[in-house]
Amino acid sequence: MTYQSKPTSNGVYRIKVLNQDLFIESAPGYNPGLKLASPSPTSAKQKWTLTQVPGQSNVWTIVSVDDGSGLTYRKNADTYWGYGYPYPQSGSSLNWSILERTSDSQTYSKIRLSGESNCFDSCDPGSDAVHFYYDHGHVYDGPKQCFVFELVPVVKPSAPLDIMFLQDATGSQQPYIDTARNEISQICNTLISGGRFAPQDLRFGLIAFRDHPPQDQSFVTQQFPFTTDFGVVSSNLAGLVATGGGDGPEAQSDALSAALKVDWKDNATKIVMLITDSPPHGIGEDGDGFPLGCPLQIDPLRVATRMGKAGITLYVIACEPTLSQYYKRASDFYAGLVKKTGGKVVNLGDLSILSTLVAGSALEVADSDKYVKQYQAEVRSMANNEKLSAGEISQRLHKNFVTAGAQHSTLVVDNMYEESTQGNPNVDVWFNAENLDEARNKIQEVQGNRIIEKYQTPGVTQSAAVQVQPISLAQVQTVVQKCLMRES
Secondary structure, three states: OOOEOOOOOOOEEEEEEEEOOOOEEEOOOOOEEEEOOOOOOOOOOEEEEEEOOOOOEEEEEEOOOOOOOOEEEEEOOOOOOOOOEEEOOOOOOEEEEEEEEEEOOOEEEEEEEEOOOEEEOOOOOOOOOEEEOOOOOOOOHHHHEEEEEEOOOOOOOOOOEEEEEEEEEOHHHHHHHHHHHHHHHHHHHHHHHOOOHHHEEEEEEEEEEOOOOOOEEEOOOOOEEEOHHHHHHHHHHHHOOOOOOOOOEHHHHEEEEEEEOOOOOOEEEEEEEEOOOOOOOOOOOOOOOOOOOOOOOOHHHHHHHHHHHOOEEEEEEOOOOOOHHHOHHHHHHHHHHHHHHOOOOEEOOOOHHHHHHHHHHHHHHHHHHHHHHHHHHHHHHHHOOOOHHHHHHHHHHHHHHHHOOOOOOOOOOOOOOOOOHHHHHHHHHHOOOOHHHHOOOOOOOOOOOOOOOHOOOOOEEEEEEEEEEEOOOHHHHHHHHHHHHOOO
C-alpha cells in the first residue's frame, strides 16, 4: 500500500494511524461513532470521501462511503473529559482541517474541526473510540493523533447515471419538496462516495406537475433539464411552492410522458423517480375530475410500456399513509405500472429516509442494468433458440449467479403495506393491460386498510438502508424481464 502524508485531491481515502496497522472506521450505532480498527481493505466503513472546501486551504469535508453520512461532532461532559468526539450522521459534513506536520523525522497529518485546536485521538484506556484531545507536538507523545492517507482507486462505472425526478407540486407536497431540496447533496455524495460514479457522469433533472384546468390554473408540467450541477437541482426545487391541484388525481400521466421525451444519454442508466401521494386521472377513483383519463389522452400504461422498451426504469416513491388511505386503487395501480419497466413502488412514511430511498433505488437499478448489458444476448438466445420461458431462464441464471457469488445492491426499507390477496390480482391486471380503458372495469375493490396499523398515523419512524447482498431470484427475474422487453 502507498500512503501519503495528506490528501492531495478530491477522492476516496482510507485513513491510517502512522506506524500502526489501524484505520479510522465508521461504526453506525456505536458510541461515539468512529473507532480505530484492524485493516479491512474492501470494507466501505473504512473508506471516506474527502472533498476540498473551495477557497480554503487544507479544509475538507469528510463523508462515509458506507452510508453517505457526513462527519460532524458531539461534545458533552461524558465525552472523554468533555473534549467531545467526531460523529458521522445523516446530512452534510462539517468542515475539517487536515494539517500536515513533520516531527521526529516523520511527516503525517493531524485532523481537527476547522477553526478548533483539538485533534482526533484514541487514547482512552481500554477503548478503540476516536475522540478529540489536545494537540501533542511529537509523535511519541500522541501516536494516535498522527494519520496518513491511502487514495483508493476509482472504479469507473460501466455507464453514466441519469435520474429524472417527477415531483408532485400540489398542496400537500411541500414537506417532500423541501426535504428533497435539503438532501440532494447527500444523495449525490452517497452515489459518488462508493467510487462507482464520477460527478460528471451523474445527472439530475426535474419535472414538476400539478393538474389541467379547471382543476388547476397555474401549470400542468414545469420542466428543468438534466444537469450535473447539484446546486442547480437544489435551486430548482427551492423555487417550487406546493399549491393547488383541485381534485385528488393529478397530472402524473403528463409528467411521465414528458420524462419519456427528455434528452437521455444513450449509454446511461435511466431512472424516473415519481414522488407523489395521489394517482393519475382515469384509474377509477371517486371524485376524479377527468374520470376517463388525461384530457390530452396520454395513457400512463402505454407510456410505461414505452419506457420499458427504451430502457427507462420507473420507481414510485409513494407518500404514505396518504396515498393508500385516500385512494382505493392507487397502490395496486402503481405496482402494476412500475412492473412494466422493471421498477418498484417504495413506501415513504418518514421523511428522514427520503435520501436513502432515492440513492438506494438508483443503486438497485444501476446493478440491475449492469447485468442486463452483460446477459441480454444470452437471455434472448435461451428464449428464442431454446424456447425457455422467462421463469425457466430466471431459475437457470440465478443458479449460475449463486455459483459465481454475484452481488446486487438492495434497498431494505420497513414495509408499510398489509399483505393483500385481493390486491395482487389487481396489480396483474394493470401490468398486463395495454391501456386504462382495458383495465379499469376489471379491478376488484379491496376491503380494509392497506397500511399496517403501526404506520396509519403519519410521522412514525421508518428505517431504510442500502445493502450489497447475494443476488436474489426476484432480482434475476427483473434482469430477465428487462433483457426481453428492451428494444436493444
